[in-house]
Amino acid sequence: MQRFIRPLFFTALASCCAGAFAATPNDQAPHGRLPAWAVPQSYQLAFKVDPSQAEFSGVTTIKLDLKQAADHVWLDGADLRVSKVTVTEANGSTHDAKYVAAAPKEGVARVDFGATLKPQQLSLTFTYSAPLNQQLQGLYKVSHAGVPYAMTQMEPISARFAFPGFDEPGFKTPYDLTLTIPSDLTAVANTRQINETAAAPGWKTVAFAQTRPLPTYLVAFAVGPWDIANGPDIAPDDYRSEVLPLRGVAAHGEAHRMQHVLSETPSIIHTLENYYGFGYPFGKLDLLAAPDFAAGAMENPGLVTFRDWLLLLDPDSPAQYVRGSFNVTAHELAHQWTGDTVTLAWWNDIWLNEAFATWMQQKVTMKVHPEYRADLDRVSGAEKAMQNDSLTSARTIRQPITGNGDIQTAFDGITYQKGAAVIGMFEGYVGESTFQKGMRAYIQAHKFGNATASDLVDAIAAAAGQGGTFKHAFDSFLDQSGVPYVQAKLEQKNGKAVLQLSQDRYLPFGSTGNTNRTWGIPVCVRYGATDGVKTSCQMLDQSTGSMVLPDAAAATWVMPNADARGYYRFSLGKQEWAELTRHIGALNDKEQLAYADSIDAGFRKAQWNAGEAMAALKPLTSVATRDVVVAPLDTVEWIYRNEAVTDAQRARVVAWVKDAYLPRMQQLGYQRKPGENSADELLRSELANVLALEFKVPEVRAALLKQGDAALAKQADGHLSLDAANPDLLGMALAVAVQERGKPAVDTLIAELPKTTSPDLRNAMLTGLSAVEDPALADQVRDFALSQQVKVGEMAMILRGSHATPAARNGLWTWFTGHYPQVLARTGSFAGGMLPGLVGGGGCSKAEADRLQAYFAPRLKDISGADRGLAQTREQTLLCAALKSRQDPAAILR
Template identity: 80%
Template sequence: MHRLVRPLALTALAISCGAAFASTPADQVPQGKLPRWAVPQSYQLAFKVDPKQQDYSGTTTIKVDLKQAADHLWLDGHDLNVSKVTIAEASGHTHDGKYEAVALKEGVSRIDFGSTLKPQLLTLTIEYTAPLNQQLQGLYKVSHAGVPYAMTQMEPISARYAFPGFDEPGFKTPYDISLTIPSDATAVANTKQINETAAEAGWKTLTFAQTQPLPTYLVAFAVGPWDIVNGPDITPTDYRSETLSLRGIAAHGEGHRMQHVLSETPSIIHTLENYYGFGYPFGKLDLLAAPDFSAGAMENPGLVTFRDWLLLLDPDSPAKYVRGSFNVTAHELAHQWTGDTVTLAWWDDIWLNEAFATWMQQKVTMKVHPEYRADLDRISGAEGAMHNDSLTSARQIRQPITGNGDIETAFDGITYQKGAAVLGMFEGYVGEDIFQKGMRAYIQAHKFGNVTASDLVGAIATAANQGAPFKHAFNSFLDQSGVPYVQTRLEQKNGKTILHLSQDRYLPVGSTGNANRVWGIPVCVRYATSDGTKVSCELLDQAHGTMVLADASEPTWVMPNANAHGYYRFNLSKQEWAGLTQHVASLSDTEQLAYADSIDAGFRHGDLNASDAMAALKPLTRATTREVVVAPLDTIEWIYRNEAVTDAQRVKIVAWVSDAYLPRMEQLGYQRKAGEADGDSLLRSALAEALALDFKLPEVRTALLKQGDAALAKKADGHLNLAAADPDLLGAALAVAVQEHGEPALDALIAELPQTTDPALRNAMLAGLSAADTPALADKARDFALSKQVKVGEMAAILRGSHDTPAARDALWHWFTGHYDQVVARTGSFAGGRLPALAGGGGCSSAEADRLQTYFEPRLKDVTGADRGLAQTREQTVLCAALKAKQDPAAILR
């Protein structure tokens, strides 16, 4: 799954699957894993679904291996109205059973047999009805242009909303799916349709081929008046002998917009097959553009589902959507091997799915579209994860699961981006070819089965001929949270240049965490020689170490994270920082990103003041690479928003920003040029948004307002002329227009959004609505977000606005607490972990931290995952306040 997303001791590995979820006695309701004395062997799923209705019916038949004598078994089912349970024994004897929902919040149910049965193969048949879900979980209902559709999203634990079953990744079985649907509807599922028969008047029944063994969370189907378009066939390879059919699935009238993504897909599949040495195993491949969706995309084998704006592309689509489409498609298709073919045994190892798909997606993108610079995306993603990983409340990569909330909040930057960065770091340590050898062995050994972290680490260690120290180093990043902080000191001794290394845990100002932590870190250092630079590497697995820098010049300078392969931050002495800053332009793009992150880390650690940070970051703004150019913006924006308290200080920062970026903005211009690189389009968009909305440079706001006014002008047909603005800048242009014109602009967007089906245009209008910067207008936009005219998956786009100032956050807080029940009712339990950040994100005072705690603490029992979201949002608020108190605003003017 791809989330739209902007962590203890090594013994945790041993206890995470033991003490946290030990086998539950037969007479107690399971609080975690279901007991293993009843194991599903196969499913037959039959559904009768009409998207126009509010409910559907289903019959689930499960063959179950009953491994011990019992008079009942446990399984999962949520909001299911079961009318009949039939139990067929191995002898052929059939009798009724009883279904009882016993843990309503968790969705755990019990089936009573009526008598004690001996161990045998049972067949359970469960007939039920259920509502089409309204919160994008299980089997849910959506609409496009007023027309209803039904589709599924089962991950992580939402299959129980769609059908009764053993809703855990460790239970993999084949599925036979049949769908009875209205005669004029279309349906797709994980596998090819193999039959169609007439049902009662106005209905038909579609039957699909049996699936490969899957966990419940990968079962997928969709019903409605879908457009189905053929893509290019994916030709055979050395690892797959048959041609693979490819199709695009979209809401009625939208199928023609899928040709771009379909044309890119064969190259992705071929690249993955060649890497893994294992052919795509699922028979057919459909990519579905969902009208509304809770995630970015979902890797269901044979039927991969996406937010529609990732697949529905036109020649003038924003560059971020075109690039995002390829990256997310590569991510989901990478899952077909890591996640679908080989599946985690339990949710503490979700990184085996998501970190690997993120890491592999970047490898695919670098091969097929090297101009997209996925190597820089990996580093930017890792650095984003480090911000969260610096919290004492952060998750581990391999996080023990203590309840459903831990499962639902596991899909975060730690799992995805940190996990991918750690994989990349150890790939760099053993070498790409060796790592690939280990991955191929891992896939072959566990195909269509389940795995744990030790299976993967063991496969890589075996391929690399590495022993316990390597495994210990790898596991040190999996089984404890935090970011290593590597500090260096140069010494000349006996004619040698020696670099002293030390490590502890990076903790920002105000943290109450314990910095005494050690990892096994592959540390690689670039340093100056008389004729250039060299790189030296060492596995630092103690608190202190040394490295001899052979042939180092005198004096030399050091870059302590060569090629930015390492997941760590670094700190230098003041003199060594000066030497590195002097040579920053000679560093690679990847190293310049690591430099920017460690400057920001030093600022947040209290080692640098605002003036120091601004001076050290300024050289990066003159770079030629987009990602490097914009790297300083987050640090500068924090100083501007939280530290500058006088007009003079604000003017100084705006002057810094204007000098650094305005010439580049003017050079790019405000319209996409014919044939320009998409990197220029992305840079234009990033600079325009930052300069106009964060720093409010008049020149940029004026240019964007002109486009915003043109977009808000009505055409002859009464619709807004949204095509009048540059497609990459439309969202920012509408945001400026709302801020400058107020209610008339806001009302125009509120009127237009329900009439617009194009997802890119809807996203731009949502950006405009979220920019309302007075309490009354912001409240009007937020009220609109609760209406059915805004899709469930779009609501947060509006609510995420208005976090920039204390007054704006206060207004949001009062609105949110007054509408809390309505927000929860729309978003459902899966969004629980994000609710505290939605309400209180961006806070920077103890008062904001306290009110967040006071409000959410009594509500934690009602919304799963909110406890972790509260802990992290509160800690971020406290740390912001501590950094603000630590810094001297006068330093800005130095």
Template identity: 80%
Template structure:
């Protein structure tokens, strides 16, 4: 899943043995995993749903293997109004049971049998009603163009909102789903529709084929007046004998915009089948554009759901949406093997789903669209994860679950991007063909079942003929947090060039963490020889080691992370840094990204000052590769915002930026050119946003304001002329216009947004609304974010504005603390882990850290997952404060 993390709160105890669980008192709810003495074997799910209504009804029938005598069992259900429970024993005798919501805030419930039953197969039938959820969880209600729809989002633990069941990934069973819906709408589900029958005046019942074994979080269906459009059939291949039907599902009137993504999908499926040696096993494939969604996308087998802007594309759609569409589709379809066919046993191994889907997405993209440079995306993603992983409050990849909040907040950069980088590092260590052999064995061994980390690591080790040393090295990255810091020192001895390596945990200035930590790191270095360069590799699994650099030139330079394959940062002596900087053009573009990140790391570690950084990063700004050219900007922006305290210092940084980037911006121009590479469009939009909004260069703002004014001009029909701006620049143009024109521009966007259904145009307007830099107008935009005219999933796009200056952050803080209850009421639990960052992110003073702690600490019970979000946001704020205090602005 591509996801914006969501949380809950609950103390989770480790799963006990079967005998102990059987004796769980009937009034004491189990926490975390449910007892294994009652195990579901299959479900029949029947729903009666009218999206126009506020409630729906359902009947859930579960065949349960009761493994030992008991007078009750535990399952999950939340906000369900259960009217009847029928228990049918193995002999076919039925009697009434009782449903008790023992821990309603946690979604844990009990079925009382009325007497002690011996071990046997039971059939539970539970009849209930429930509200269509308003917070994008379970079975929820959403609208498009004023028309209501109902659809599902079950991951991670929201199936309990939709139906009673065993809501854990370790329980995989087949499902039979039937939907009774109004006669004038349609419905889709995980599997093919097998029947339709009248169900009384104005109603019909649709039935669907039995699913493969699934966990509850992958059950999916959607009801409404959907457009259903056929894509190209996906042809049989060496691993699948049947044609795979492909369809696009979109809100009424939007189906025609699905053709691009449907045309790309067959190549993704074939690439995945060829890699895994295992055909797509779920019978049919629908891609659904959700009108509102809490995640980016969700991998439900047979019915993959997405935020609508990822699927609804036009010929002039922004390049970032076109590439994003392919990447996210590749990610979700990779899940059909890692996640859907093979499912994690418990949430501590969510990386088995998400890290592998991220890693595989990048392999697919490199295969089908090499020009998208997914190899650079991997490195950029890993370096983003390193920012979080440098915190002492960072999660492990394989994080123990101590509460439902840990489940929700596990969907983060550590799981996705760090996990993918670690997988890629060990893939490079054993070789791609060997790694593929291990992955194929893993899928075959656990298909339609569950797996744990040891299963995967063991499969790779077996394929690579590796033993415990390899497993320990891999697990050292899974089971401890932090970024390795490899310090490299060149030495000449007895006519040999020796590279001394020391590893520790990377900790930025101001960190209170312990740097003494050791990983098993596959370290590869590139160095200069008389006729080019060479590589040397070693598994660094001790605190120190040395490598002889055979045939190294004298003097030589060294790049301590060859091909940027390793998940670690490196440091060099000042002499060796200077030497490497002189040869940065000799590095590959992947290595140039790692170079930029380690320069930033050295700055934040306290080894380099701002002047050193600006000198070291300047050569990258003229590199042709877009991702490399813009890599210095985040570090330079920090110096500009936090270290440059006088007009002269700020002018010096502005001059650096202007010299480095303005000629390139002007060469690109402010309009997309016919036939230009997508990379130019992406670079144009990236530079325009940073130069106009972060550094506020007048030349760029003037050009964008012209487009913003044109977009805000009303057409004859009374709507804004949003297509007057370049589609890649519309959002930043509107942002500049709001900042320059003030309230009239803001009011125009507030009036237009409810009348606009196009998701790309809505996103651009949201960027404009978030950009206002006047406190009173910012409050007006935030007030608007709380209304139903802004979708629940869009709220953060407005609220994340106002972080640029201390005054803006103070204004955001005052508004948020005055509207806290309204924000929580609208978002429910799905955004709780992000709230501290949303309101306190980018803080850089102890006062900001202290107020964040004082406000959220007594409210942690309100939204689960906020405890981790609070710890990390507070630590980031204190680290920024410490780095700022260490700086000498005269060194700029």
């Protein structure tokens, strides 16, 4: 037990009652979850916020259930200057307590009561002040057009920067919020405003309705001269009896650009309500375009916040922004059910939020905008996750949490895309309607509370009439890392075609991991039959198995991942690969993506040489579907960057690319066409980018340079003529101009960026600056990235553009190690874990891996979560070096 100097009254209280209850806990500052013997019941939050100032003040009252006798409680608070803590006991008596920052780096604090209190319902009231955060977390300060705003981002563990509390998802309570703000500003929050009163001269106090039970990470509000645009009210339906008010919130002068996303939102809400059989429960819905933001968007109930370019759209906005806007909006609104209505109990189950929102977003998009091909996004997203999941340092979907760093690095492709792919795989196994029945039961059983992975899997299993085998199969993907590798070999037995199957863990060449691992895999195979094409499925839950293919043709072809529904890679014998390649046109486009991924997987295992891989991938470049057309590029770019070492080898790769893609680029042209679909606009952008900036094809660069020069021309008002370029190609055009024109182009863009508030134009200019190749200019641009003219959330756009060549990576490394303190000062805890990859990504030599390890290892104490980022970036670098040493560059010319 810790000793404290107690006032006489409290000593007497403790003495008289000591025999009536247990001794106070004898514990140390928690480094993970807070103890469960003190549980919050509700919060009253009062803030005084002026965005023009450096600090804010607050008063927080927490009603608390003290479940056992204690002389202290543990809670969370970071960078808070607490001037007073008052304890109000169940009998109404009050006395002062002491706030102690017990573990400042982790944001853990202790409140000492001054006496041992018996179990009871009590209240803690904190009076404090704190800085408006400069790293986009907690209650932070941003600016737009030189005007300050204050807003929140609490996830994952940043509420502790805004108010003292129990900053964990399992503690879910209602909140009452009041904001005292300058009289000429506007405030928005999770719930509707219910009152406004005058405060001190020049100030007003705004009160908001009590929230539904929420964890701290979903509390949200914003203060500033916001513009508010009313959207269409969302009509009642079978699951919601009240009209749902919809608004768009943006920085001053910008809300008119939100009409497109507001017009799309009712269809998203209705689709989600119809799927879950449960009406949107949070009373009102505001979508806020944040002037600066660490994440893409955040699902705060009633006040969903986004990076501004996702919401501020014009009629000529790039197709990638329009599609991205819908997809991200669908994702965040899906969270209103999975994440907000039902919340994970602890961060090891963050996939219950993010994987399900990703999976549901794709279902919504396929229903409302089938032309966006979210079914292909599912496949390509899973395949990107497999690249990370092939590392021995990959995390599991359901990742044990050992500290704050594990929480902060859990928001990755494993949680989002792998999780969504696994959900989709088991949805396909039990059937969509059955899976929906399970999801509805899960939401109803845990609404406004918390849930675990077992709760979800049990609900699906019950709906499907499945037992332990199904649960074990599902858990095998949740609780172990890695990509299953299904090897298939076709045999003829007793006049029947039999597919012999085996599984282990996929590992690329050079990996030190153990391949001995099994999953419960729903394997579905499509094959050529005597009367067409058929599909056969079975659960492969042992290391080997077999599957009879009824009515298979004598010389059949086999696609071992039908509809690319399964989260696994596959391998075939040489004859089976040859047959599958010959029948590439018989595959649907999802299967063609799976084919491309498994060719790439074989190449990275050194089972294919460069020439063989390029030949096997070439047929995909002539299909109609955009996603499939560009699928070979990751493999071919790797060969060009890392394997092609002579002029002849590099010329051979460029010739392959030109033959595959230049005719399509010329057909598309460099300007939009009347009535053109968005898929063609996206393909034009993707091909222009790879042909001009990766493979430096002269005719494509010339066309883009013409647009870049036009965009850099000064208008009469002194601004650039950025609208002179095709909006879809503006960033690439500026990139080519920077590379060809050098310092004049760089200086022009650096001068223009601070004068530009439009987020899409800023993004294009940052893309141009990130492409600089001259070493001196590259350092100039990186120095600019550290200035206040570049937003915190924009800085990485510049730095990640320096990975293409060893010279560029060396230049970035030298600059970074000379500016480490400045970079660290601008990145918050949410982004810190990404630093090793940001400055060390793309490496392909042991020397690069070694310098990364030597530099970051002693600095891990400075950067929460960077240990995982370091391990994965180092492993990727060593694997690249191993494959490079194994491959024979001469094979490129064969």
